[in-house]
Amino acid sequence: MAALPSGVARAAPEEGVPAPPSAPSCWRPRAVEPVLLLATLALGVQSPLLTQYLWARLANGTGPGSAGGGSNGCANGSGAGHPGGQQGVESSVAHWNLYINLAGFFVGLFSVTLFGPWSDSVGRRPVLILPALGMALQAAAYLLVMYLELPVGYLLVGRILSGLSGDYNLILAGCFAYVADVSDKHSRTFRVAVLEACLGLAGMAASIIGGQWYKAEGYLAPFWLVFVASSCTALYAAFCLRESVLQRRSGRLFTLRHYAAVCRLYVDPGRGRAWKKLALYSLAFFLVVTVHFGTGDILVLYELSSPLCWGSDLIGYGSATRYLSYLTSLAGLWLLQKFVADTWVAELGLLSNVLGLGVIALAATTPLMFTGYGLLFLSRAATPVIRSKLSKLVDETEQGALFAAVACTEGLCSLVATGVFNSLFPASLPFMKGFPFLFGVCLLLVPAAILGWIEMQDSKPEYSHFEDMPSPVQEAAD
Template sequence: MARGWSPRSLRLLPLPLRAMAARPGPAAGEPRGRCAALVEPALVLGTLALGLQAPLCTQYLWERLGARLGYNGSEAGGAAGCGNASGAGDPRRQEVEASVSHWNLYINLGGFFVGLFSVTLLGPWSDRVGRRPALILPAVGMALQAAVYLLVMYLRLHVGYFLLGRILCGLLGDYNLILASSFAYVADVSDLQTRTFRVAVLEACLGVAGMLASIIGGQWRRAQGYIDPFWLVFAASLAAALYAALCLQDSVREKQPARLFTLRHYAAVYRLYAAPGHQGSRQKLALYSLVFFLVVTVHFGARELFVLYELSSPLCWSSALIGYGSAVAYLTYLSSLAGLRVLQLCLKDAWVAVLGLLSNISGLLVISLASTTPLMFTGYGALFLSMAATPVIRAKLSKLVDEKDQGALFASVACLEGLCSLVATGVFNSLYPASLPFMRGFPFLFGAVVLLVPAAVIGWLEIADSSPDYGHFTNAA
């Protein structure tokens, strides 16, 4: 109950004012100067740091490992003779591609194994102590990772030290914890009617930050090398931590002191799926979690291979073209937001998600066959609605649990997202070098086939919800 309003007084107010008056005030002890419900800047800064770092790291590995293996390529992966037939079959270039792919696998495996456990610890902890600590810690971890990478570049250390930076970041929650805390924050401050679009707005922020990072990173790396752009990664990570610490008002109203290192936080995630409850809701929670796993795994796996795919023959893109390609790929967040908003006027959220998956499938099919730059950009264009599925799935998961369990839910989603990255790294980075002899774009074709499964599951759940013969699905998301 809002302070100063009695139940009778609230009933006399018009409905919009009644909702505003019933909204709880700031939590006790919370500084009043903080901005309310604006978690987006922290997410944008974290995504900017990640968007700059990921392609630059892959290109740096290409250059360092290529030099060690005696492969003479032009800038950032454009190999000598890359555009001709003999270059396409150069065994040394294929050895560099396989080596870069494997090092990406090792680095990400180390980080995600650690992050998988830290996210599920820190996420439920934020339900009690607030969201801000769960935003500050991973941002500091990303800054530490950037500092280690800078040391590797300045001192020309072995690229294996990248793994050390990745593990340090994973210990503090990694970027996945920033995502989980941001979505939990939005769930705290939104209602059921607006949550899907509010989640989509948050994901659109990912696209804006990623697009800026791609354009800046490609041009900056071409002009000044790797070191200067990585200083921006370090600065953006620190800025995200400072914003969460100094400017953001917490969305958890009733904060309580809680120990960090306790198994109760893991138990909170476990109870979401195993505790007794409505059977239909638990089934749907499991099915939508499976759908989320498949969609995000394909998304992570395909995006991780885009840079390596573009560096290789027959595309042989420069770092500037790679930056433009990544920017176009990130534009799908904005086009998906616009498409979601328009399609919600005439379709249910579930069917919008199915259309988004069909867009994703068509784009991956084109990219798998891309042998020229125009065809590659055509594939990116076909992905225009591909990011409409994930906000719908996140919102449906959020609506399946009580409001007080949002932190535990998004901790489990963060855990699942970490597992998605782990599986995507293992499957796609292993599949790419194995498929080089017969079809360079086979991993994208594989991803398109996998996405048929979540499209079918979402469609079936929506039909089951609308049919009176499926009464056990009454708690529709």
């Protein structure tokens, strides 16, 4: 079966159900990047400021709307109002981060798995609109907690509302599925890398804006930006973005068929050896993203407390430097693809991760901390390579189910990363504060071994045909 041209819908109508005529709006762009830019801007402003808000509330009950966030982290978190002192504050904040993330995960995991395959029927735009609205509701709930100085437990309400609508993970899944719809196999790796570079561009802007704005005006104004950016994401997806699935059809949302479509990717006996590569690449992706999420969760706490004692401005610059690695990784991927295979680019990205996290684990001064951030310059090159390889292993009609599975994996990454790293950080404070980063270094050795082993197996003559092996659907058609 010949591959469909780029930009043509790949979803076929259900048997017995006619596909309604579609009238695409030619004036609408196919650029899904603004959706990811705006959503990441909202998340990038919110995440570090929420940690600092919890720090201030749990340490001494500082009013949430007040300015004066520019004092250093140790001064803010001295723990005057907390019985455990600074270590008690660190432990409490880490645990509340865990509770908030768990609340969103347990509802978000099932939502993403439902909405992802559903998008193969109804189109990609609905699964971009719904989670953006959920993020706006979450920001509104957080603002109510801050204005009324409600107990921090009420933050869980906003997190659950966002999780019910699919949360940020569904936006990621919808955007990557959209790119798979409008790209071919040869350009997919770079297109995915461009999309991931949008994460860095928006995150870098969010880090600088959030830190400086909080320093000048307190928490409330930046969180209003979160609400506006999330709302604009939904409006762009609803009124400006062209649908990539043209042959849309009505489909039930609450059905087990969506879960079955995801499961078939890994249990279909007709896939031959390809299912093993799917499982191994998924495991590698899981470990890499878990380390990214886990170390990112604790970085703000690591910087706030001694010996670094960073204030909100330095935290913003540090986060911007970390997000810059998305752009440098894109440039590195574009350059290295001219000389080596994608797998070896991913291996170099993992090496960059190992070196950067190793230095951060031992950083006791600001220059050394920024050195660690600098060594992460290629750290984001591994994930677009793995996403692209996963996409190439399945049929073109299964991209929606695949990226639903990837989104499910990312949700599991968030759960494991939050549970492990936010629990490990307070537990390791008495003997080595940077131990969680060294633990992340050890975890990254496993995906490095997996990617290298698959590449060496594919380079052998008896395995080299697997990359372009036709699917059972294609064989039946031929």
